[in-house]
Amino acid sequence: MxxxxxxxxxxxxxxxxxxxxxxxxxxxxxxxxxxxxxxxxxxxxxxxxxxxxxxxxxxxxxxxxxxxxxxxxxxxxxxxxxxxxxxxxxxxxxxxxxxxxxxxxxxxxxxxxxxxxxxxxxxxxxxxxxxxxxxxxxxxxxxxxxxxxxxxxxxxxxxxxxxxxxxxxxxxxxxxxxxxxxxxxxxxxxxxxxxxxxxxxxxxxxxxxxxxxxxxxxxxxxxxSLSSAEMIKYAANAFLALKISFANEIAGLCERVDADIEEVVRGIGSDTRIGRQFLSAGAGWGGSCFGKDTSALISTGEEYGYDMPILRAAVTINLRQRQLIVAKLQKHLHRLQGKRVAVLGMAFKPNTDDLRDAPAHDTIARLNELGATVVAHDPVAMERARREWGHLKYVEAESAGAALVGADAVILMTEWKQYAELDWNEAVKTMRQPVVIDARNVLRGGLPGGTLERIGRRGQSQPQPQSGPALHLKPEATK
CATH class of the missing domain: 3.40.50.720 (NAD(P)-binding Rossmann-like Domain)
Incomplete structure (x- = not known):
């Protein structure tokens, strides 16, 4: 000890x-x-x-x-x-x-x-x-x-x-x-x-x-000084938020020009002036800091008549990214009325039960509006969600595997290690339609017999030769 x-x-x-x-x-x-x-x-x-x-x-x-x-x-x-x-x-x-x-x-x-x-x-x-x-x-x-x-x-x-x-x-x-x-x-x-x-x-x-x-x-x-210390905190979080939004904006263009965002961010992140951390394309930022602190900086600028267009754009891109997840789902299922959608991950990031500004909240809310039945699972955050997300409609699943049974699609919203290590090739066989929306770019490889949609990466809907587990955790997902 x-x-x-x-x-x-x-x-x-x-x-x-x-x-x-x-x-x-x-x-x-x-x-x-x-x-x-x-x-x-x-x-x-x-x-x-x-x-x-x-x-x-x-x-x-x-x-x-x-x-x-x-x-x-x-x-x-x-x-x-x-x-x-x-x-x-x-x-x-x-x-x-x-x-x-x-x-x-x-x-x-x-x-x-x-x-x-x-x-x-x-x-x-x-x-x-x-x-x-x-x-x-x-x-x-x-x-x-x-x-x-x-x-x-x-x-x-x-x-x-x-x-x-x-x-x-x-x-x-x-x-x-x-x-x-x-x-x-x-x-x-x-x-x-x-x-x-x-x-x-x-x-x-x-x-x-x-x-x-x-x-x-x-x-x-x-x-x-007092003022500089307070500004350091806001500026640090705003810059990290900018990096995430930048990665997501580039990811959107990657999908259109047939480039791979994972390869792109690896290439630019190797430049020590840029760095690899927080260059992660996905469902966007959440939690108690980035959105709040970025908005606070913008609000402070308004008090002094000083516009901050770069930060405003970062917020806009982050909101657009949350809408993109459901849009990808609609591309495959078209009408969501009456469809059963599994949502894996409720906390805004893995290894916490914090639900503040979690992208999964907005995704579930939008699925409710579109008439889908939502089945949700999280390794640690479901108890907190019962207290804080009572206004949302969803059914709790006892495990990730149980959430997929009979589902028309699954959205991977939080990069929990348990989800990446799931035997996806077997799990999707229990689904009514094997559509997987990987909103955190955690899964690698093909998905035989199913459709895999990712952010800024080419989807894989045809069976692929496999020389080992088809899907696994990418190393940076645990950071």
Whole structure:
């Protein structure tokens, strides 16, 4: 079993919010040896965490929390968490409003409750939620207004954005590319450098289930202003969204000129100035970050009379990509009224149960509108879907194979490893019509006796000679 480093001066930390970011932050800092209390106003979530249960699915997180022991506790009471804390992280949600701007109500409420419970010593309030440029200054004003006996430089606000990928959050937390710390004075940033010393120096013993990658040394520390740190987070996510939309736009042209998007992105991604990551054609991006953050940047530009046409185009292409999936289905089935369609994958990506802005949601909704009967399956997200997707009409399947039985078509929406390893040549024999729409370009090879439609790649509807398993997982699909 791995053990945390022995710190010369462990700090007391409070983490407000127990979502994907808050839970990961709390577990990471407790693993490093700090005394951490996680706070959430949802008493049911706090009760779950006290029982050792997780309200989210994230591989390896439960094991890391178990190692932390009594260095990690949970509460719903600000008064028991904030006064003694040296560092307070705010990790609450900032969901998008209809106009694209982030909803900052939860952040404002958390900042006010934190401020009311500050105790007079030097404390650092860290904003880890994704927020518009200028929010750090706004949080500073909230603290000035609500903190008892406020004095300048007594409480410092720092922006420390996260760059985690759900499904690999522990790896990204322990071995990050960079650590961004934004503050308007040196005191807050200095405290964060002390807090993150084990991470920066990489002198902790790596957890057995998340080993340190070969060749990894240490993260780059980017110390900057509050505004620049906030812009770095938005700009990074917007650029990654652009890469996905670019790959999808090129994929559409590949289909028309008989080129293969997989070969094209391999060729251009080999250029180190471009890189291969996030050049993946498919159903488009989803999740809690790309759509929200890109829309927020566009909205911020509008506030200053500054148009951002490249980002607008990225959003348009992403929406078009979701419509393309059903259009490919219609090409083969024509009318969908009364047809049975299997949807494999509900989470927006594999190794998470996060359903926020998942492309599968829009696909199922469109199939409902067109009169199709939908049978859906996901290895981990179906329970969450029962709570969050009650407005959609679909039948749950107990397995991927069961979903295909009697189906007129199947759409592979999430690149779960289980789906790629399915014996598709046998599975399609149980279908009424063996039409497979691979919306993530996971499957390789031909599909004897069936029709395989992919994104930016030539479909295969005729039997092909096989020298092994007909379909298998492409290596980059697990990244």
């Amino acid at each position: 791995s053990h945390p480093p022995t710190l010369h001066s462990p700090l007391k930390v409070a983490v407000v919010g127990t979502g994907y970011v808050g839970l990961g932050t709390a577990a990471l800092l407790a693993y490093f040896g700090h005394q951490v209390v996680g706070l959430d106003i949802d008493q049911d979530k706090v009760a779950m965490l006290r029982r050792g249960e997780l309200p989210i699915y994230e591989p390896g997180l439960g094991e890391l929390m178990a190692v932390c022991g009594d260095r990690l506790r949970w509460t719903d009471d600000y008064a028991s968490a904030i006064p003694d804390a040296d560092v307070i992280f705010i990790c609450v949600g900032t969901p998008p409003l209809p106009g694209g701007q982030p909803d900052l109500r939860y952040l404002a409420a958390a900042a006010q409750d934190v401020a009311r419970n500050l105790n007079g010593k030097m404390q650092v309030v860290v904003n880890k939620s994704t927020v518009p440029v200028g929010t750090g200054d706004w949080v500073t004003r909230i603290i000035e207004e609500h903190a008892p006996d406020y004095k300048a430089h007594q409480y410092n606000v720092v922006s420390n954005p996260e760059f985690l990928r759900e499904g690999t959050a522990l790896f990204d937390s322990l071995y990050p590319d960079r650590l961004v710390l934004g503050g308007n004075n040196e005191h807050g940033v200095a405290r964060l450098l002390e807090l993150y010393a084990p991470l920066i120096e990489q002198d902790f013993e790596a957890p057995a289930h998340v080993p340190r990658p070969a060749g990894y040394t240490r993260p780059e520390v980017v110390a900057t």
